[in-house]
Amino acid sequence: MHAHRILRLPIFRGCIIPIRCFSLKSGNTVREIIQTTTEELRRHGVDRPRHNAAKLLDHAIHECGLDMLVSSRTSDRLLSAAVIHSMKTLVDRRGPNREPLDYITGSKEFWSLDFKVSQHTLVPRPDTETCVDAARDMNRTVGPFRNILDVGTGSGCILLSLLNEFPGAKGLGLYVSEDALSVARSNALQLNLAQREHFAYCDWLGYFSSQPVSERIEYDLIVSNPPYIPEAEIEGLQPEVARWEPRLALSGGKDGLDAYRSLSQQLSRIPVLAHGGVLIVEVGHDQARAVSDIVTKNLSIQHVDTRLDLQGIQRCLIFRRT
Numbered sequence: 108m109h110a111h112r113i114l115r116l117p118i119f120r121g122c123i124i125p126i127r128c129f130s131l132k133s134g135n136t137v138r139e140i141i142q143t144t145t146e147e148l149r150r151h152g153v154d155r156p157r158h159n160a161a162k163l164l165d166h167a168i169h170e171c172g173l174d175m176l177v178s179s180r181t182s183d184r185l186l187s188a189a190v191i192h193s194m195k196t197l198v199d200r201r202g203p204n205r206e207p208l209d210y211i212t213g214s215k216e217f218w219s220l221d222f223k224v225s226q227h228t229l230v231p232r233p234d235t236e237t238c239v240d241a242a243r244d245m246n247r248t249v250g251p252f253r254n255i256l257d258v259g260t261g262s263g264c265i266l267l268s269l270l271n272e273f274p275g276a277k278g279l280g281l282y283v284s285e286d287a288l289s290v291a292r293s294n295a296l297q298l299n300l301a302q303r304e305h306f307a308y309c310d311w312l313g314y315f316s317s318q319p320v321s322e323r324i325e326y327d328l329i330v331s332n333p334p335y336i337p338e339a340e341i342e343g344l345q346p347e348v349a350r351w352e353p354r355l356a357l358s359g360g361k362d363g364l365d366a367y368r369s370l371s372q373q374l375s376r377i378p379v380l381a382h383g384g385v386l387i388v389e390v391g392h393d394q395a396r397a398v399s400d401i402v403t404k405n406l407s408i409q410h411v412d413t414r415l416d417l418q419g420i421q422r423c424l425i426f427r428r429t
Contacts, residue, residue: 334366
């Protein structure tokens with residue numbers, strides 16, 4: 108069965124061009140749907156098109172209330188008209204519109220945990236797991252961490268992963284989007300961590316500005332994955348990022364470093380990092396030295412380590428308050 112039909116239309120000087128029409132039909136098998144969808148997604152420049160095709164079909168099947176996973180064992184199964192209709196809609200979202208796969212399915216794995224995501228949150232990346240791994244190592248050497256602050260928490264993936272690692276810890280997640288915080292709270296409930304977290308709306312450390320100094324908690328671990336992409340570079344990123352992910356979670360201002368200036372300056376005025384406490388921040392490509400200079404200039408703090416991500420890029424800076 109042909110995945111596409113070819114229409115031939117006459118154009119100027121008698122030339123003929125083929126127009127490809129994406130077509131899925133009721134009664135197609137799982138194998139045929141995967142093959143057709145893979146070709147369509149590849150045509151639109153989607154990375155890992157076969158992986159995306161399988162994930163989309165799994166989601167379409169789930170949306171139709173069926174209990175079946177796409178695998179080699181089910182490759183010859185015929186699919187209903189309802190699944191095909193759902194699949195067409197999903198492929199249009201992923202292919203021509205380049206909506207991120209994880210926004211379509213509504214979830215993303217991070218640190219071996221499943222997190223809900225939406226267009227109000229960044230899609231958690233494997234690179235960010237470098238920060239979680241660094242915090243786990245520091246917990247072994249200078250911990251145990253009891254109070255954790257996550258500034259710019261988004262979906263809550265960093266904070267909740269750490270709370271899952273450290274059963275004796277409690278955490279506060281701060282963010283400037285109530286829609287994103289709603290996702291974070293939902294993730295905490297899903298992971299049975301809601302009793303040990305609190306998510307609050309504020310811009311950077313504004314949460315503490317109305318608190319008397321005597322009532323402030325000091326945190327032995329502060330983590331942050333702030334926006335660090337230079338504003339002018341955002342439009343040149345993959346469509347999944349530039350078109351869909353929230354700008355406030357991407358843009359770090361003209362040079363990409365505004366967030367580090369704000370965070371370190373506010374930490375100097377609102378000293379919620381305990382003496383001997385650890386600050387861990389994610390940084391962008393080629394930003395490690397500049398961020399280290401900004402943080403150590405504004406705070407009485409020592410840069411103790413730099414961690415590389417899976418691509419060998421300096422991704423995570425570790426500081427300790429002296």
